[in-house]
Each structure stands twice: as structure tokens, then as C-alpha cells.
Amino acid sequence: MDGYGPFAEDLPLATPAEAAAETWDAVIVGAGPGGSAAAIELTRRGRKVILIDREDFPRDKSCGDGITRSGISQLKRLGILPALTDQQEVEGVRVHMRNRGHRDFRYEGEDDYGLVVPRLILDDCLLRQARAEGAAFLPKCRADDLVTDESGTVTGVTARMQDGTTVVLTGYMVIAADGAASRLAKAAGLRETPEQGYGTALRGYVDGCGDTPPLLEIMLPLTDVTDRYLLPSYGWAFPTGKGTANVGVGLFCRAFDANVRTLFDQFLDVLRKDYPEYSGIQLSGTTLGAPLRFDFAPERAAHSGLLLVGDAAGLISPFTGEGISFALESGALAAQTTDRCLRTGAGPWVAADDYALLLGDRFAGYFTLGNRASRRYEFIWRVLDDTFESEKPVHNMLRRAVLVPEGTGGDVESAMLDDVSPLVRVPEMPLGDDLRDVGARLNHIVRTDWPFLTRMFFAGKRADMVAFRPSLLLLLTSYLGDVEAKRRRAAATALELAYLGFLAQSGIRGIEAAAATADATANWGDKLGILTGDYLLAKAHEVGARDCPDLVPSILSAMASACEGRVSELRTAWQPDMAVEKRIAQMRQCMAAFFRLPCELGAMLAEQNDLSGALRDYGENLGLAYLLNEDELALDRPPGSTPFASDLSSGLFSVPVLEAAQRQTGGAAVRAFLSHRDPARFLAELSPATRHIKRRKLPEEYRDQAIAALSPLPRGGVAKSLSALAGYAVSRQVPKRRVL
Numbered sequence: 001m002d003g004y005g006p007f008a009e010d011l012p013l014a015t016p017a018e019a020a021a022e023t024w025d026a027v028i029v030g031a032g033p034g035g036s037a038a039a040i041e042l043t044r045r046g047r048k049v050i051l052i053d054r055e056d057f058p059r060d061k062s063c064g065d066g067i068t069r070s071g072i073s074q075l076k077r078l079g080i081l082p083a084l085t086d087q088q089e090v091e092g093v094r095v096h097m098r099n100r101g102h103r104d105f106r107y108e109g110e111d112d113y114g115l116v117v118p119r120l121i122l123d124d125c126l127l128r129q130a131r132a133e134g135a136a137f138l139p140k141c142r143a144d145d146l147v148t149d150e151s152g153t154v155t156g157v158t159a160r161m162q163d164g165t166t167v168v169l170t171g172y173m174v175i176a177a178d179g180a181a182s183r184l185a186k187a188a189g190l191r192e193t194p195e196q197g198y199g200t201a202l203r204g205y206v207d208g209c210g211d212t213p214p215l216l217e218i219m220l221p222l223t224d225v226t227d228r229y230l231l232p233s234y235g236w237a238f239p240t241g242k243g244t245a246n247v248g249v250g251l252f253c254r255a256f257d258a259n260v261r262t263l264f265d266q267f268l269d270v271l272r273k274d275y276p277e278y279s280g281i282q283l284s285g286t287t288l289g290a291p292l293r294f295d296f297a298p299e300r301a302a303h304s305g306l307l308l309v310g311d312a313a314g315l316i317s318p319f320t321g322e323g324i325s326f327a328l329e330s331g332a333l334a335a336q337t338t339d340r341c342l343r344t345g346a347g348p349w350v351a352a353d354d355y356a357l358l359l360g361d362r363f364a365g366y367f368t369l370g371n372r373a374s375r376r377y378e379f380i381w382r383v384l385d386d387t388f389e390s391e392k393p394v395h396n397m398l399r400r401a402v403l404v405p406e407g408t409g410g411d412v413e414s415a416m417l418d419d420v421s422p423l424v425r426v427p428e429m430p431l432g433d434d435l436r437d438v439g440a441r442l443n444h445i446v447r448t449d450w451p452f453l454t455r456m457f458f459a460g461k462r463a464d465m466v467a468f469r470p471s472l473l474l475l476l477t478s479y480l481g482d483v484e485a486k487r488r489r490a491a492a493t494a495l496e497l498a499y500l501g502f503l504a505q506s507g508i509r510g511i512e513a514a515a516a517t518a519d520a521t522a523n524w525g526d527k528l529g530i531l532t533g534d535y536l537l538a539k540a541h542e543v544g545a546r547d548c549p550d551l552v553p554s555i556l557s558a559m560a561s562a563c564e565g566r567v568s569e570l571r572t573a574w575q576p577d578m579a580v581e582k583r584i585a586q587m588r589q590c591m592a593a594f595f596r597l598p599c600e601l602g603a604m605l606a607e608q609n610d611l612s613g614a615l616r617d618y619g620e621n622l623g624l625a626y627l628l629n630e631d632e633l634a635l636d637r638p639p640g641s642t643p644f645a646s647d648l649s650s651g652l653f654s655v656p657v658l659e660a661a662q663r664q665t666g667g668a669a670v671r672a673f674l675s676h677r678d679p680a681r682f683l684a685e686l687s688p689a690t691r692h693i694k695r696r697k698l699p700e701e702y703r704d705q706a707i708a709a710l711s712p713l714p715r716g717g718v719a720k721s722l723s724a725l726a727g728y729a730v731s732r733q734v735p736k737r738r739v740l
């Protein structure tokens, strides 16, 4: 296959005789993404590796060809990206809900993108890279069975060449990357054909597409032949460039009475009928189907001398059907484990235990939750369906969490550090290490217990929010005393969890829904919001109870106060004549609690009771300065899915809007808003009045009060940093110089 990649054409293939004569460090069965990734990682570590596949390459493989950004980072590490520069880039995911329009979930980072690469090309590139790095390759060689020693440890495989000759390959480790139907997993007793965690998908290529967006398009929901019943399934159309696309359907349940080929034909009809850009599509080439296996369980991923990788281990996302990135990552983990055990002289059973633990830590939560929650695919569909029109930030986060969950390996801690480093100056204190540790704890908690929530932490990545994360304020103020690292880090983690829990629950919209219709049914987005909030609060309690139990009551009472504040806000919603002072008092009780609390807790930790009052004042005024300034800034932004717009659509007027509404003569805009409840229109009509009141006076007053409250603090890094944060709350000017 020519035309892509800087790969040599003339690398020699292994011969069966050579392959059998050698004792390999690893015998890798299957040269898909999982097998080739393992081979690359092992050869880079100087290991002797043979890769076999029953097919010759390049070979096709049934797949949607979509690679999300976590797959991209794996490919980057493997050195494959330069070979893929001609392939179709995508900017994120577009979800269509039939008859209800679409929503885009774009990758947010600067270098974030995805790719659509036909597997004919991708798998060949990966294999070529493995061979270029030194892996031997034996094509047209089908592994038939495992070879074991008297203790039951796997020591190799028996395989059959296409001409019928057999060959025995032996090595320290067998890595089975032989796909969803894994013969070797079955031979080891690691896989019965499951009823749960098993689906089917079918894809074809089409040409004749019109102007399609550079996005992975997912079409929901699909219905049965009668067009009456929703199926646990989805359709996709992924652009492959020049008016072509990979289109297909996935059915997330085996027992379900639906035929995937009929579903595929129906889906093509829907595409042609409902989507103008696909109205002229024609199938080109053959359609290919294959199983989707998402029944991963760590205890079934390894056996002494045998590690399962990718689809063989059931590692396909039960949420999205994505499997390439899991195959690449598990391949790399299998290679690292094998290499480490060879280096330390550990037996292959140790490698099996280590690998199962590693995979469990990395994926078990995601798959357990995914399989439970997305059973019959109703969960995602219901959350999407119930929140599709909602602009609530919490719903946006939850939609992203269930749909684009691939950020589970995210690097939250370093993002946080990068964003705050120019503002805080405590060179004598290990703020960088502390923040990194808190980030790692948060990551670990959500990754193992409830991984898709990692996305919620990413939501706090925006620089101007990160600077006011409670953990930062708590750590800074705790530096006023000599606090044990473990204690302050646990307190910061617990507080961060409680804060996110509060955010999740305070954003729900059940109250409005219930008010709007007498028979309102519970909303799935709200249910998930409440569940998420409860989970986070329980975790906050657990983390705090272990290392800083004395602080837990304060956290809980601040939460209670914040909740009361929220209830008071909701009770007085839709009142444009409310007194500004009252609104500020509500803000003080509700959100400002999360600025006040960390400062107070920091003082408690540092045993600086004398400074507690000052820090409390500082925190509360800082919170008000920040929140009021946010509201003023929001007036200049289009009301998208910002907390501001969502508050407004819930009838909670910010102070600037309240002032403008009261100032506006005749009250036409307010009346229009109260009848249409349309934030964009309301803001447009109010804009002359809001221009008048935008003076930044109030935020500046609170900023000054915050800074004044710092006067009893000893001079030094802590006071300087807190003062800089207060200035930043209003000016949003970040010094250029980094100090951490």
C-alpha cells in the first residue's frame, strides 16, 4: 500500500521456521491496533517480539474509522501521526436527535482534534511502525490454541499457516490481541459468550455526500421496522473526505429482537430522506459487520503467561462503541507490564496480576458504570432526550460526560497549575506539589469510582474559574501555619468535591419543569445531576472523614447554608422588582460560601483562630467581587450555555440586570421576558439600560473590602497572593511572569 507514511517497503517478513526456533519475550497474536501498539512499546524497550495475524496486510476491518482525541494522543505517542496527515480531521461530535435538530460537542483544547482513518490504512501504518521498530511479523498465520506448562502457565501458541503447516511459537508472554471473537481468550477459559455486554455493528462506505461538517455525526434514536419502538442503538456518518463517508449502525444489545442489516438499510433511507447533505449518497464497496464487545472485567483480562488486549478483553466503550483508543492503551499497558516483569525477573503470573490491577484501575469504573447505566442504551438516550434543549451548564456537562467521555486520562492538575501560577507568589511553599496532589486525588476518585465525571472536572479548566477554585484558596490560607501536607491536601480535595457536588445539584431545573406542567415527570438530566451531586458529597465526606474529620462539620454547615441560599434564590425567582441588597444577600449566602469557606478552613487548619474573621471577610467579599464582575462581563457575551443565561432563564436576575430592569422605563423588556422567557431577547431589549449601569463599581467595592480585610495578615507570600487574586477577580489581568 503506497501513498502514505514514511515507511520502508522492504522490511523482511519472518519465516515460520525462524519464528519457531526463537524463544520470544512476547508472542503477540493479532496485528490490529492493540497488537501493534503492544509490539511498538515492547520493541522500544529492546524486547524480542513476534507479531502474527491470520490475515495479510493491508487488510480491511469493520469499523466506523473514528478516532477521538484520546486515540490521537495514543497515536502521537506511538509516532504514527506523521503518516496520517492526509486523513480527514474532525473537530468533535455532532449529535442529531431526530426531528429536534442537533448539538455540537467540540473538542476544547487548542491541539484537540480527532481523525477518521480507514482501517485499511490505520492498521497498516501501525503494523509498519511496529516492524520498523524491530518487531518480527508473520502474516497468514492463525493461532489455534494455547501451549501451557504443567502449572497451567501459558508458554506459547500453536498456529496454522495458510498452506496448512503448523508452527509452535514460544515466549515469556503471549499477548492476545485477536479481536472480539478472541479464540485465545476462550481457550484460556476467560471468555464465555456473554448475554450482556455484547452487541453488533455494521458499516459501509458511501459517496455522493454534500457539504458535511468536519464532525463525527451521530444520529439518534433509531427505531424498529415499524418506526414505533426505540432501539438501544445509534447510527453514524463519519466524513472520510472528498464527498465520502463511513456510515453505519450499532446495536447495543444482543438479545434484542432487531436485525442489524435491516437497521442499516433503514438508516440509509433516513439519511437520504431527513438529511439534505446525504440525500444523494450511494453505497460503494461491501458492507462489513462485526461484534461489539464491552464486557470488560479485570479478573477476566489475564492468566499466567497470557494478557488480553483491546476487543479480546471486551474493551469497547458501552457508551459510544469506541474501541481503537482502548486497544491502543491496553496494548501499551500490556507491553509495559511484560517489560517490567522481565526486567525484575518476576514470574508470568505476577505480570498477569499486575496487568489485571492496572486495567482495573484504569477502566473498571468506566465499564462497570457504562454497562449498568447504559444497559439497553436507554440511559444516554434519556439524558440526552430530557436535556437536549436545556442550556443549564450542569446539563451541558452531563451531556458531555455521557457522550464524550474519553477524557478519562485527563491532566487536570497541570492545567490548574498553569492557569494560576502567574497570580500566586508563595515560593517558600509547595503549592505546585499540593495542587498536583489534589488534582491527582480528584482524578483517581472519579476515574475509579465514576470515571465519566472526569469531564466535570474539565469544566473547571477555564482559566478565569480555576483561579477561584476552593482548593487553591484553602491551600494558600493554610500556609499561614504549619500544617501536615496530608491533612491540607485531604481538606482541599474534600472541599473541591463538595463544591462540585453543590454545583451539580444547584443547576437542576426540576423546579421549573414541575412548575410548568402539573404532571411533569422527572427529568433524566436532573436525576443524573442529583445522583452526581449526592455521589460527590458522599465522597467529600469520605475523604474528609479520613484525614481531617474536624473540618467536615464546617464543610457540611457551609453546604447547608449554600443550599438554603439557593432555595431562597429560587423562591424569589421572577421578581424584577426585588431589592438589589436582597439579591446580594442571597449571593452572599449561596455562592460566596464557596469563597468564604476555604479561607475559614485554611485558618482552622493553620490554627490561626485570630485570623479566622479576617479571612472569612476576605473570602466573602472576594466571592461577591468575582460573581458581580462575572455578571457584568456576561452582559457583553451572547447568552449561550453560561451560568448567567441559565440563571436568567430560571428567573434569577443578576444584580446588573436587576438594576437595568428597574431603571428601564415602562418595563416593556421585563414584561416581554416574563411572557416569553427568552434571555437573548430580554438582554437585547435591556441593553441600553445595561450600558448605563456597567460601571464595575460594585465589584470594585467588594474587591477593595476583600483587600482591606487582609490587613491583619502577616506580610508575605500568602497575603500578596490573596490580594493578587482579589485584583484579578475584577481586572482579569494576569501577570506575564510565572512564579511556580
Ligand SMILES: Cc1cc2nc3c(=O)[nH]c(=O)nc-3n(C[C@H](O)[C@H](O)[C@H](O)COP(=O)(O)OP(=O)(O)OC[C@H]3O[C@@H](n4cnc5c(N)ncnc54)[C@H](O)[C@@H]3O)c2cc1C
Binding pocket: 029, 030, 031, 032, 033, 034, 035, 052, 053, 054, 055, 061, 062, 063, 064, 065, 066, 067, 068, 141, 142, 143, 144, 177, 178, 179, 180, 183, 200, 201, 202, 203, 248, 288, 289, 290, 291, 292, 309, 310, 311, 312, 315, 316, 321, 322, 323, 324, 325, 327
Ligand atoms: C462496525 C464497527 C464500527 C466501529 N467503529 C469504531 C469507531 O468508529 N471508532 C472506534 O474507536 N472503534 C470502533 N469500533 C471498535 C473497533 O473496531 C475495535 O475496538 C478495534 O478494532 C479493536 O482493536 P483490536 O486490536 O483489539 O482488535 P482488531 O482490530 O479486531 O484486530 C484483531 C486482529 O487479530 C487478527 N486475528 C483474529 N484472530 C486471530 C487468530 N486466531 N490468529 C491470528 N490473528 C488473529 C485479526 O485478523 C485482526 O487483524 C467499531 C467496531 C465495529 C464492529
